[in-house]
Amino acid sequence: MGLRTNVNKEVQVAAPNEFAVPKIGEISVWPPVVLAPMAGVTNAPFRTLCREFGAGLYVSEMITARGLVEGHLKTRRLTHFSPEEKLRSIQLYGTEPVSMYEAVKILVSEDRVDHVDLNFGCPMPKVTRKGGGAALPLKPKLLASIVKAAIDAADSIPVTLKFRVGADDKHQTFLDTGRIAEDLGAASIALHARTAEQLYSGEANWTKIEALKQSVTSIPVFGNGDIWEPWDALRMMRSTGCDGVVVGRGCLGRPWLFRDLASVFGITSESGGQEPTDPPVLRDVCETMIRHASLLIDWAGPQGIKDFRKHTSWYLKGYATGPAARHALKMIESLDDLKLCLSDLNSDLSLDPESLRIPRSHRGGPRKVALPEGWLDNPDDVTPPPAEAEVLVSGG
Secondary structure, X not given: OOOOOOOOOOOOOXXXXXXXXXXXXXXXXXXXXEEOOOOOOOOXXXXXXXXXXXXXXXXXXXXXXXXXXXXXXXXXXXOOOOOOOOOOEEEEEOOOHHHHHHHHHHHHHOOOOOEEEXXXXXXXXXXXOOOOHHHHHHOHHHXXXXXXXXXXXXXXXXXXXXXXXXXXXXXXXXXXXXXXXXHHOXXXXXXXXXXXXXXXXXXXXXXXXXXXXXXXXXXXXXXXXXXXXXXXXXXXXXXHOOOEEEEOHHHOOOOOHHHHHXXXXXXXXXXXXXXXXXXXXXXXXXXXXXXXXXXXXXHHOOHHHHHHHHHHHHHHOOOOOOHHHHHHHOOOOOHHHHHHHHHOOOOOOOOOHHHHHOOOOXXXXXXXXXXXXXXXXXXXXXOOOOHXXXXXXXXX
């Protein structure tokens, strides 16, 4: 297998017809892979790049329901899709049913979306301390009212939920959240198998995905957490019985992970999965970086190259380029700057295979979850948090 690490040597590629094709409403998701919404990352350029490498379902970065309803300019921009995106998938964040209903109604009535995902898993303090994200499942009746509002407004557009195990080990809400979603008519659910307290630390507890799949049986259940290599997707599905996987940090700086996933699931072969090719040499990585930066500039103008700076360290992780080159890339002001920096690198460098499993982006935690005062006093309370809970700029 060359450079491939495959931490579990017993894992092989998928056999023909080993996995059923999960359906989200009328949408068939094959390979059974979903790009996780990531603030400031999963915009139209990044989705386009990932789709060029593979197949699956590619979800937008999170936008706020209230921001959409009130016509927030950046929020409206984040709802735009490139002409090549035939399947338009948006993740919404909301803390009360009225704005959620109105936001979904706008998207549906203007024919701007084919799938709506609801965020009940964001662990960031700026969200949870106002009652949003991973704090909402602690109020199951309030959560249910928001989910029902979205489904009522969606008409035939499928609505899905993404959430975490719970706020912390003492407050595990994932089974109740999954059953609420199923009972109200959600099209599928996805579990990030960490608590909000964990943030992104430690290992995802895949046994929670298995428990959720055993509890929720009439709609697809997707698993999220620690999909670093294509083999991880197979291990998760085989060990938990889940219907598909959600890929987040594992694809940062590695959009070709979707090509590798397509290989092991056999999307390019009628005889079952195939072992993916070895990771690209630095020359090919540089070509992808230039393509990504160009897409961002076309989409966002001069700001695009600044947005790309954070991607540079993810792309170069595992390649022995040295700190000076990485620092220079953090300072680029134009596409020409990027090309010049990359031209100074050894294009034949290969990847250190151990770096495939080094987390990219968020690593913080564990950290006590910030909640509104008295949030745990009455779980049956359906009073939404104050309106300012949604006055967050969409996209993070």
